[in-house]
Each structure stands twice: as C-alpha cells, then as structure tokens.
Amino acid sequence: MQQHSRPQTDAPPTAGEQLVHDLLAHVPAFRAAYESHVFRQGGVLPHVFFWDVVQGTVRSFLAEETEPDWRRTLDFLEEQIRRGDAAVDEVIVTSFLGDLPSPHEPGHAIVGQLGPIMSARYDRIRPRA
Secondary structure, three states, X not given: OOOOXXXXXXXXXXXXHHHHHHHHHHOHHHHHHHHHHHHHHOOOOXXXXXXXXXXXXXXXXXXXXXXXXXXXXXXXXXXXXXXXXXXXXXXXXXXXXXXXXXXXXXXXXXXXXXXXXXXXXXXXXXXXX
C-alpha cells in the first residue's frame, strides 16, 4: 500500500515537504513519527512534523532514546540550512530552533551542539543571556 504525503497531483513537493523527505532518508528513525503524522494530518505539514523532530532529537540528546540519533539530525539540518533556501530555513529556524528547550528545561544543552549557522540563527531568534 503506497502512502502519499499530500493529495495526488503533478505538482512537485514544496521545499518544506522535500526537507521532511530528505530528513527521512538521512535519519530513517523518524519514519514512524512521520507515518503517524501523515495519518493524523492527512498529509505532511512540515512545521507541525518538526515538533516531533525536536522531541525525538532532544530525547536522543538526553540519552532517553538512542534513535533518532541527535548528531545525525543536527548535522543534516546544518547541511540544509547552509544551502540558503529561504523556505527550508523558515522550517528549520521557526519549527526546530524555535522549539528547542529553554534554559530552564531539560535538554537545553543541545543548543551548545548546534553547528555554526544554526547557532547564529538560534542566537538571533532566542538571544542567550
């Protein structure tokens, strides 16, 4: 049974949808979260799906789960933000960096592991004291 992330059309995926598909290829451990997301949402909504990406990444960082590997996720997102695609950047900045734990929350130390571009973008949206 083939599942589609959006209604069957000839239109290519949006940049955000492509980001999600590329993430799944790079970090397959997000597949179950993706399938659940598509079932619940009736398609892929990149900004909504990235809430699951943040949660899985932080759990991995805190060693609560070994997969999805937080290092692979951060490396992938750094590589994607380096491309300079505004639509991709919007998803990463708004729905990943913007949803990382605050200083008083468990897992905030992951901010110190961000690559240079994501770290700079994080500092712009959430200045560190």
